Amino acid sequence: MVKGEKPVEIKILVANRVNQEKLIAEHGIAFWIKHNKNYYIFDTGQKNALFHNAAELNIPLQSAAGVILSHPHFDHTGALNQLLAINKKMAVFGHQKIEDKLLNNSSSQEIINFNPITEPTEIAPGLWLTGRLPDKYLDKVKEHKYYEEAKFENSLFMETSKGLIVLTGCSHGGIVSILKYISEISEQNIYGLAGGFHLIDKNQSELAVIALELNKMNLKKIYPLHCTGFQGQKYLLDNCRADVEIVAAGEEIFN
Numbered sequence: 643m644v645k646g647e648k649p650v651e652i653k654i655l656v657a658n659r660v661n662q663e664k665l666i667a668e669h670g671i672a673f674w675i676k677h678n679k680n681y682y683i684f685d686t687g688q689k690n691a692l693f694h695n696a697a698e699l700n701i702p703l704q705s706a707a708g709v710i711l712s713h714p715h716f717d718h719t720g721a722l723n724q725l726l727a728i729n730k731k732m733a734v735f736g737h738q739k740i741e742d743k744l745l746n747n748s749s750s751q752e753i754i755n756f757n758p759i760t761e762p763t764e765i766a767p768g769l770w771l772t773g774r775l776p777d778k779y780l781d782k783v784k785e786h787k788y789y790e791e792a793k794f795e796n797s798l799f800m801e802t803s804k805g806l807i808v809l810t811g812c813s814h815g816g817i818v819s820i821l822k823y824i825s826e827i828s829e830q831n832i833y834g835l836a837g838g839f840h841l842i843d844k845n846q847s848e849l850a851v852i853a854l855e856l857n858k859m860n861l862k863k864i865y866p867l868h869c870t871g872f873q874g875q876k877y878l879l880d881n882c883r884a885d886v887e888i889v890a891a892g893e894e895i896f897n
Contacts (some may be wrong), residue, residue, distance in 0.1 A: 650800055650807060650896065651676040652836070655695050656687030657867055657891040664698045665892045666691050670717035671868040673809055677769050677800060684798055686721035690693040692725060695891055706790035707758075708733035710771065712811025713795040714740045717868075726753065735759055735771060739794040759796055762827050768801035772824060788814040788840070797837075799824050804862070805833030807896055812838045812869050817878050818855040822823055825859070834863035834884075834896055841866075841874025849874060853881040863887070865895050 652699040670687030674696070681707050696703050703725060709732060711719050716810035719740065725732060732756060734741075750873050757765070761773035774780075774793060783792050792814035800807045806828060814822055817839040821832055835856075841849060856864070860882040865877045879886045891896060 649678055650802055651894065652809070652890050652896055653699070653701070653866070653894045654786075654805070654889060655683075655699075655701070656685075656691045657889070659888075659890040660892065662698075662892045665695045667891060668717075669868075670720065671811060672721075673836075674701055675800075675809075677766060682703055682766075682769070683709040683725070684712070685718040685811050686719035686725060688717050689724070690721075691891065692721040696731045697748060697882070703726070704728045706732060708735055708765070708796055710765075710796070711736035711740050712797065713737070713791050715791065715812065715815065718811050730754055733757060733766055736796060737794040738789060763769050770799050770801075770828070771796045772820065772827075774801070775815045775819060775823055779815055779823055782819060782846070783814070783816055786814070788812075792816075797824070799828065801828075801830070801835065802861060805831040808832055808835045808837075810835070810837030810839065813840045817841075818852055821856075821859060832859055832861055834865075835861055836863075836865035836867065836895055838868030839866055839870040839874060841877070842869050842871030844874060846877075848879040853878060857881075857883050863896060865889050 655674050656668050656670045656720050660667040668687050668691035671685050672687045672692050675682040711769045733755045734753050735757045741756045758772045759773050763771050795814050797820050798809045864884045864886045874881040
């Protein structure tokens with residue numbers, strides 16, 4: 643991978659919190675990404691917020707080159723059917739488990755352009771998905787109730803002139819493990835991080851270890867959302883050296 647200037651704009655379309663009067667909140671997450679000249683959607687939220695907020699923000703969802711699904715949970719894939727209804731040819735990226743699960747749902751739209759991602763894959767110049775975490779990382783969450791989800795989760799990372807920007811869905815494999823793996827395969831520094839970190843079930847001792855590891859990585863910007871939880875957000879805000887911001891639907895990040 644080669645560092646370079648890759649124009650990136652990222653806006654939060656779905657989040658658990660909202661500050662703008664006409665937007666709605668929803669338990670879930672979705673990002674609108676402009677990468678070079680193309681647009682991508684990362685996760686979809688549950689259903690209603692994606693389309694309502696996109697309309698209020700004048701975002702043309704139908705023009706997206708693709709939708710990237712981190713993992714099969716409903717709060718990350720729930721609006722996919724509606725997206726495919728407005729653009730049946732839209733590329734869909736995610737683990738094969740996502741298509742298998744959706745095909746078992748009789749109400750699902752047919753996915754014409756599904757791209758299974760199980761290993762590190764560059765889906766556009768400078769735009770990468772991690773694929774499945776290696777066992778050396780997954781073994782650390784083997785006893786966790788979300789271990790199965792961890793095996794099928796993709797995270798996204800983008801090359802920019804400042805370093806990598808990482809977006810996560812729920813980080814069921816562990817946010818520290820995900821970042822270490824991205825650093826390992828990219829051989830680049832990580833500039834910023836946004837998404838769900840699944841810290842909602844962590845105690846103070848576990849949060850302290852995670853904050854310490856994030857500080858070692860010298861991140862510059864962190865936007866904790868969704869399943870990070872209020873306690874996790876507050877702990878990162880108080881203990882990380884990076885610029886930690888608590889953001890909401892409708893806000894642009896990394897600008």
